[in-house]
Each structure stands twice: as structure tokens, then as C-alpha cells.
Amino acid sequence: MRHRRRPKAPRTRALTAVLAGILGAGLLITGAHAGPSGDSGETAGADRPRGTSAALPEHALVGYLHTTFANGSGYTPLSEVPDSWDVIQLAFGEPTSTTSGDIRFELCPQSECPNVETEEEFKAAVQEKQAAGKQVLLSIGGQNGQVQLKTAAARDKFVESVSGIIDRYGLDGLDIDFEGHSLSLDAGDSDFRSPKTPVIVNLIDALKTLKGKYGEDFALTMAPETFFVQLGYQFYGPGPNGAQDPRSGAYLPVIHALRDDLTLLHVQDYNSGPIMGLDDQYHTMGTADFHIAMTDMLLTGFPVAGDESRVFPPLDPGQVAIGLPASAQAGNGHTTPSEVTKALDCLHDGTGCGPYQPHGSWPDMRGLMTWSINWDRFAGWEFMKNFDSYYGA
Template identity: 45%
Template sequence: MYRTAYRPSIRSLSTLLIGVLVFLLIPVSAFGAAQWVPNTPYLKGDIVTYQAVNYECIQPHTSLTGWEPPAVQALWKVSTQPSDTIAPSVPASLQSPAHTSNSVSLTWQASTDNVAVTGYNVYNGSSVVGTTTNLNYQVNGLASDTLYTFKVAAFDAAGNVSAPSANLDVRTDAAPPDAIAPTAPTNVRSTSITANTIALAWNASTDNVGVTQYEIVVNGQVASTSAATAWTATGLTANTVYTIVVRALDAAGNRSADSTSLSVATLSTNPPLTTAKVLVGYWHNFDNGSTNIRLRDVSSNYDVINVSFAEPVGDYATMAFTPYNSTKEQFKADILELQGKGKKVNISLGGANGTVELTTAAAKQSFITTMNNIINEYGFNGIDIDLEGSSLSLNGGDTDFRNPTTPKIVNLISAIQTILTAQGSNFMLTMAPETAYVQGGITGYGGPWGAYLPVIYAFKDRMNFIHVQHYNTGAMTALDGRSYSQGTADFQVAMAEMLLQGFPIAGNANNKFPALREDQVAIGLPSTPNAASGGFTAAADIDKAVKYLTKGIGYGGTYQLMKPGGYTNFRGVMTWSINWDKKSNLSFSNPVRATLDGLK
């Protein structure tokens, strides 16, 4: 095999030039042969033309750039054969001995050529529909009762093509009448349901000729047709039952019998969460070294997924959110997939780095507009308030949690109320404050201490649940006057009961923050020691705390419940975070899910 171009010697070039001069004396046109091209297989005896000179192949090979005929005398020699430039004669007597509703048979008389005829091109109109070496050809796939124009041209080995034969007009036969209807479609089923769509599929029908399409009938009316065995109904009303049948049709217009009817109810736009004991997890919209996980891949252990976070851009009020590890469309599909499994996907505000301060009416309106845009674009089920740092703090003189005066607290309450009104009664509201902002109000009220209490109080009837962060905190004073340290069963029970019982503000028994409903209170914990700087609690201690809170099953701890029998409707557990839990092979959610399920 040749790997480099042949480099002719000076003597070889002289010989070549003499050959060219001899060739030029031959009265033969070089244009009857095909042009030489690289990357083409050539056989011995093949004739090509290159730079107006004909060459004959002297050994088989596949051409390469650099192996042009004059450069590789081991492969090519100047041809002394005369070129064939004479086209075959025109085929005569084109006829159609037979035709059907979808085919035409053609015959013709042979052409002649100075060398030899090698084949015939068959034309339907101006398009070549086939090539043959025979004197007959059948054109298939034609429409019935339609006039077609055919012609035939002959060609030889040199590529010379004759003029076409005379045109032959042939009309295909009319199709035979088809009175047989297709079979009815079977196994009509829904493959996906949302609040306003139902995706359908069914098994194909059969027909003596062929099924051309299906009619989809929704509530007695033909809604659409489909050539495929699947279709999606759109623009439907939420929480509504639709009755669907499918029929098959053939080309003759025969309809099958109706399929078995299928009744399907669309989902509510945002059905209320019915799970008695919830496991809530925060999903990172960033990579912090835990685990990069697609939203759709969140463990089924979780009932509520808080997407973290919507954050302000350019100021402290204009909110934005963009998925970090998928496109927007993929992320929306992930949300729909989780919602289809009965999960709630909420958008969480702020976090440790997202400072939100609505100090003016303009800032409040910007917050409302941008948050509604985010919620509507992605279809979130609710909003989670996770404001930290300076986002919430009480101004001097603001001493009444029932009637706050600090602008950024007043404006936040007003903004959340507006968003809840716009999103409807089933739109979720949850909160995840730090302990200082809630239970810290028992020892003092001002600055950050107790700063969440006006917000909690404003939504005490509307809020779904609150899960205070029982981590990254110092020791906290409980209802019994004792101080408890994070990371223990006692801490979880003591901090939770403060919200279940209510507590005096700054120690004033006459100014008590009221108790929340049992189903509004959960506890928040880190899923692994790496997830927080402090407060990690072993699964066994979480189990003790939850069972004591819900059933009064003691574990010998220091803190004693004020309601010895426990709080049956206590809501559950939250964790930061789903990603850290995934990194630890679900070492948090597996045992906690088992604990919660065991309370049912």
C-alpha cells in the first residue's frame, strides 16, 4: 500500500512529457472520461481525465490527495485509448402493458451505442425514479386515479446519456372500494397528568389496508386527530374529570368502534399537603462541595423540597432565580415530576447570603413583582421564608410583636400577604428562622432577638408550618427556665414546646407570644456534621425527641414536657440539607423517615 506520494525523477518527467506530446497528436477529446478525484477506488484499465489529459489505471488502488495521475507513474499512464463521447440512441416504443391503483409497468425497445448501452434511467416527470439494465421497469407507490408522465433515457459506461424517449402519459386505476373499518384501539391510558394536561397513549388498531389516523374524543366531542398512538390534551381545567375514547380511521374514511372509555381527573393546581408527618429538605441551587444533584433525583424520603434560594440582585428587594445545574425547561420538568409524585416544591428566600430588606414601598413592590414572576414561571407550590442576618431586626422602640413598626418587617408582612392572595389558598407558606429570632424572644426583645415573632404572628392562622433551625446556635433558655445546648434530644423537645405552648416575651408573663397549632410546628436539624457548624443530632436522639414530643414516650432526659402525653399532631422534621444527606448515603433521611412513618 502506498503511504506517500510518488515523486517522479527528472528522467521520468521527460518520459511523461514525450508521452503527453504523443497523446496530443491523437485526435481524441479528453472530455469523454470522468475526472480523476481523490479518495476513489480505481481498477486496472479505468480511464480518467486530469488537467485535460486522459490516464489509464495500471494497478488497482484507492486514490489519495498527492497521488494525482501525472505524479504517480506506478499507478497511472497516459492513455492512448480513444474517448467515448457518443451517446446511445433514444429508447423507442415506451409503453405501459399494465397498471394498478398504485403502480405502473413500463417497457421499451433497446437503444444502441458505439460501444455498449449499460443501463436506462426511468423518469416520472422530471425526476429519476429508478435505474435498470432491463427493458422494463415497475414504478410503485403512486396515488390512485392520478395521471403521471413517464420517459426513459439510455446511458453508456462513459456516462453519455441519450435524449429521453417520447413522454408516455398513464393514469393509475381508481382504488378499489374499502368498506372494512379498522379494529378499535385498545388499552387507552393516561401516561401523565397535570392540572391542565392529560397525556394519552393506546395500542395500535389494525386494518385490511392501513390505519391513517386516530380520533380522540373528549367528553363526547372530537378534540383532535393523531397519526401516532399518543396524544396530549392541553388547556384543561384543574381538578376536573374528563371522559376520553379513541377511534381509528383508514384512508377510505372508515371509522372503528370506540375504544373503552377512560375517565381521568386533572390535578388541582396546588392541592393541599395531606401528609400528617412531613420530612422537609433544602435542595442547593449551588455547589458547596456536598453533592451536585438534579432536583428530579431527590430521595423519595422527602415530602417537601425547599429550593434554595431566590436571592436579591442589584439591591435588597429585586429577586431572581436561575437553576444552576440544568436548563430552565429541564428544571420545570423536574418540578412537575416531583409534583406528580405528590411532593411539594417550594422556593426559599434569602438564606445566609441573600439579604432581603424591604425598607421602602418601592422595594416592597419590586419584591412582590419579582417573586410572583419566579413562582409563576416555575410553578412552585409555596414560599419558604429563610431570612437571616440583617434581613430582619427590630428598630428601637418597636416593642409589640402584634403591631410592629420597623419598616422592613411591616413591608415584608404586607408583601407576603399580597403574594399569598395572588397565588391562592393552597399556596404554601413555611418559615425557617434561627433560634435567636424566635425562642430568643423569651429573654429579650429587640434587634435580632425575637425579630421573627411579628412575621410569625401575622401569619399564625395561614402558615402551614415553621421549622426553626435548631443548629448554629448557642445554648437557649426554655420554658422551665433552664438553658439547653444544641445537638441533644432535650434541646429539640424544649425549643419545640416553646412554640407549642407559647412563651413570655422578655420574661413578661403579661406579654405572651401565643401557641401555634400542633400541625404548624416542626424542628430543623443538619443532616450531617458537615452541614452546619454545630447542632448535629444523632438519629437515635432525633427518634427519642420526636417520640417524646408526639406520644410522651420519655427517654430519661432533663427537660419534661408541660403536656406529658405529647402533641399528637406535631408536624415533623426539616433538614439542611438534601444534598448533604445524599453525600452521606441518606444517613439522615432514612432513619428519620422511619421514625415519622412509625408515628402513623
């Protein structure tokens, strides 16, 4: 059964060594780039008023666009992104320092990207994409963009600087792609429902402030690695004896606190070691089985660190997309189109499931995310074409 893409009204919101082997290398594993610089607080503003973002289609295709760097795949101007892409994540906004909270975003230098747009051309392309019903978001973080909001001052600077970028380009929202050491849990912070760690609490507060500032239709997405989400089924934070990696499951309190505001969660099902599923078996990336097991955890819920009194509740299917590399060059864990199709058939319809049997079927699961649009173009648009074929675009 194939799932047609048709417009849909917005859904109801409804010990250490072992762990070190699980954590992947992050989104940006090929051609690391230097962080952007310049004044992100300038407000030149697109004309589009806030709160008018397009609704997502029933099944959406999400992709990251290398906007501040080339990364070996070549620079793709925003205006040349095909219409199949429903959500375009501009990669990346990065901080002036790890703890400053001061986020900067500038277009790729011409010396690195000879075909880069001018600022005005880029703003015009944002408006053109929005007029075509697409969402254009600022993605913060990536492999190099470590963000630790340790203080109230850093939290407030984060809000101020991110607002400046959103206003400058007239963007639809924000994507949080914190990797590496951005998020970790302090000793004694053991309940995801009531976090105490400053970097966690301040991030939650900052995102709620931005959501409140821009309104209900402000898009908020997240792209954590499996280490920060599904690994939480086994390990959460440093553990009672302090023997675990404190980053284990560290995204869970952020996702949980913002679940009513969250547009999409697209966990990176790549650059990952084996992760235990709800069947208490380890699953390995690059297969349909891995995507089925990891997604089932999000849509079924799971006890955190095995504690049945602390269950991470399931997300709405419309909030969940599967994150994959666009090609073998884009990241470890590339999944062939046939295996992607198997995963979608199983999760949407309960058909063709393999060793892992999910706890339901979810025809309204939102879709797919990829790193990246640039790498997909480099590989002849295989990822995009498979998505369009499956959903009948």
C-alpha cells in the same frame, strides 16, 4: 410508639455581647456561594394551575435542595430527589442588593455544577414531583441573601419578582429563610402584636399579598434561627435602653401576623448558642433535650421578653417541624439519629423525655426539616432513612 405517615386533609389554621454569642452562623456555613443573577421575572410557567398544591402527609419530611450552587456536597438534580421528601425547598432566591426587594433565581452554573439540568428539564422535574404529591417551594435568603424591605417600593418589587419566579417554574409556594441582618426591630418597637419597623411591616404585607394572589393552598414556610424566635423569651429587639441586639426575637411579629396563613415553621435548631427554655435553664444544641425545649416553646407559647401581658400564642402542632443538620458536615449542632428519635418520642407521646419536661405531647406535630437534601445524600441518606424508619414509611 411509631407514627404512620398517612395523607391528611389540610389542618385547621387555627446585653449585646451575651446576645452576640447566641447567634449562630446561619444555614449555609460550608462553601459559601455567590448570589444568582439573571432575569427572574420571565414567565414561562409550568402548566399546573395555582391553588392545587398537594396536602401535606400527617408527618412530613422537609429538605433544602442546593439549586443555585453546589456547596461542597455536590449538585443533586431535582428529578433525583427520593420520594421520601415531601417538601423540597429550592435554595436560594437572592436579591440584587440588600434593599432592592428584587429577587433572582437561576439554576447553578454548569461550571460549578456539571450535572445541572436544563431549564426545561428542571420545569419537568417540578411537575413530576407535584404529580407524585410533593410540594416544591422557592426559598429566599440563606446566609448570603440578606433581604431588607425598607420601603414600599422594595416591598412591591419583592412581590413582583417572587411572583415571576413562582410563575416561571410553577411552584407551590414560598419559604422565608431570612438570616443575618435581614430582620431587626427599631427602637420603641416593643410589642410583637403590632410591629412598627418598616422591614417587618413590609415583609408581612408582601407575604399577605402573595398569599392573597395565589390562594388558600399557596404554601408558606419559614426557617428562622433560634436567635430570632426562642431568644425572644428573654430579649426582644433593642430593649428599653437600646442595649440589646435589635435582631433578638425579630421573627416573632412576622410569624404571629401570618399564623393563619403559615403552612410550616421549622426553626433551625442548629448553628445556635445556648438558649433558655421555659424552665429558665439554658439548653445546648445537638441533643434531644434542645429540640424538646425549643419545640415546646412553639407549641406552648411564651411571654415575650418575660412580659406576661405579651404572650406569643402556641402554634398548631401541624404547623411545626424541627429543623436539623443532615450530617456533621452540614452544620453545627448535628444530632444523632438516636437523639432525634428520643426527641420525637417525647414530643409525640410524652415518653422518654430527659431533663426538660414539655408542657404536653403533640402526636400531630408535623415532622422534620433538614439542611440539606444534598448533604444527606453525601452522608448516605442517614437523616432520611431515620425519618422513614421512625414513621414507618
